[in-house]
Amino acid sequence: MESLNKIKTKAILNNVPIMQDAGILFCQDFIRSHHVVNILEIGTAVGYWSMTMALLDPKIKITTIEFSHARYLEAMANVRSFGLEKQIDCVWMDAKDYKTNKTFDLIFLDGPKAQQLNYFNRFINNLSACGTILVDNIDFHGHVANRNQLRLRKNLRHMVEKIAYFQNIVENNPDYITHKYDVGDGILLIWRKYPESIDCDMITKGDSI
Numbered sequence: 542m543e544s545l546n547k548i549k550t551k552a553i554l555n556n557v558p559i560m561q562d563a564g565i566l567f568c569q570d571f572i573r574s575h576h577v578v579n580i581l582e583i584g585t586a587v588g589y590w591s592m593t594m595a596l597l598d599p600k601i602k603i604t605t606i607e608f609s610h611a612r613y614l615e616a617m618a619n620v621r622s623f624g625l626e627k628q629i630d631c632v633w634m635d636a637k638d639y640k641t642n643k644t645f646d647l648i649f650l651d652g653p654k655a656q657q658l659n660y661f662n663r664f665i666n667n668l669s670a671c672g673t674i675l676v677d678n679i680d681f682h683g684h685v686a687n688r689n690q691l692r693l694r695k696n697l698r699h700m701v702e703k704i705a706y707f708q709n710i711v712e713n714n715p716d717y718i719t720h721k722y723d724v725g726d727g728i729l730l731i732w733r734k735y736p737e738s739i740d741c742d743m744i745t746k747g748d749s750i
Contacts (some may be wrong), residue, residue, distance in 0.1 A: 544595060548619055553588050559589045560651070560677055564725030568608040568641065568675065571730075572597060572647065581667065582606065583636045584652035588616030588629065595628040603629045604643070606636045608652070614624050636660055644669040650676045655703040658710060661731075673730055679708060680727030 545560065552559045560568070568590070571577070578600055582591050585607035595601050607613040611634040618631045636652055637659065646669050650660050657676060668674060681704055711731055712719045723729045 545589070547594075548587060548589055548592075552589060557586050559586055561725035564579050564677060564728060565590070565593055567722065567724045567728060568594060568649075569597060571673075571675070572601070575646070575673070577646040577673075578602065579643070579645045579669070580604070580647045580649060581641075581643075581664065582649045582651065583664070584650075585616045585631060586612055586651075587629065588619045590649070590651065591616075591629050592619060592623055592625060595625050596623070599628065601628060604632065604641070604645075605629060606632045606634055606652075608633075608635050637663065641667060643667060644672070646672045648672070648674045650674060652676070654678060654681065655700045657704065658707040659709070661711065665733075668733065672731070672734055676707075676729040676731070678705065678726045679721060679729040680723075 549559060570633060572580075572594055578598075580591075580594065580601065580603040582603060582605040585591065588605070591603045591605045595603055602728040605616070607616060610633055613631060617631050620631060637656070644667055648664050648668055650657055652660060661674065665674070681701055708721075708729060711717050711729075716734055718732045718734050720730050722730070
């Protein structure tokens, strides 16, 4: 059985995007402190993120969607090697075509960055009461904040502008509460704004994880 560290190292060598260590630790702390059980992940890659989260607690259940067939197969092999098939359900599909009636405590958006707004709109109704949407790479290597000062390739600039547009849309929508953390490559947390009769405790305060 490969260790998680070997899976991470192999992914990095093969240029497979995986979350930075600081981001992984942030997510683990968040899942523990908020008693997250049901998770939807958009962008499986090789299964590294979902495996590190599933190993926190056997009660955690993760549905993870991956478009690339090669990465899906590798993720499946990794999940099986750790005996996590009962916790992690890998789905080979374009996330825009995925439909479910399930609700999730946490939705992790880590698929194609230019599609974040589309995925957000598609899956917001699958977020449970007081649930959280977590978006990785919101800084995208510092390009988002500095996009007007940088000379970027056309396709890269297009993606960076899409990330900035998505962030602006959700941060200025009165129906949501957001909080950005300067962790890893930037993490954005998003919650629905509920009436005071629904007590989400510190989840909607945005001042701590």
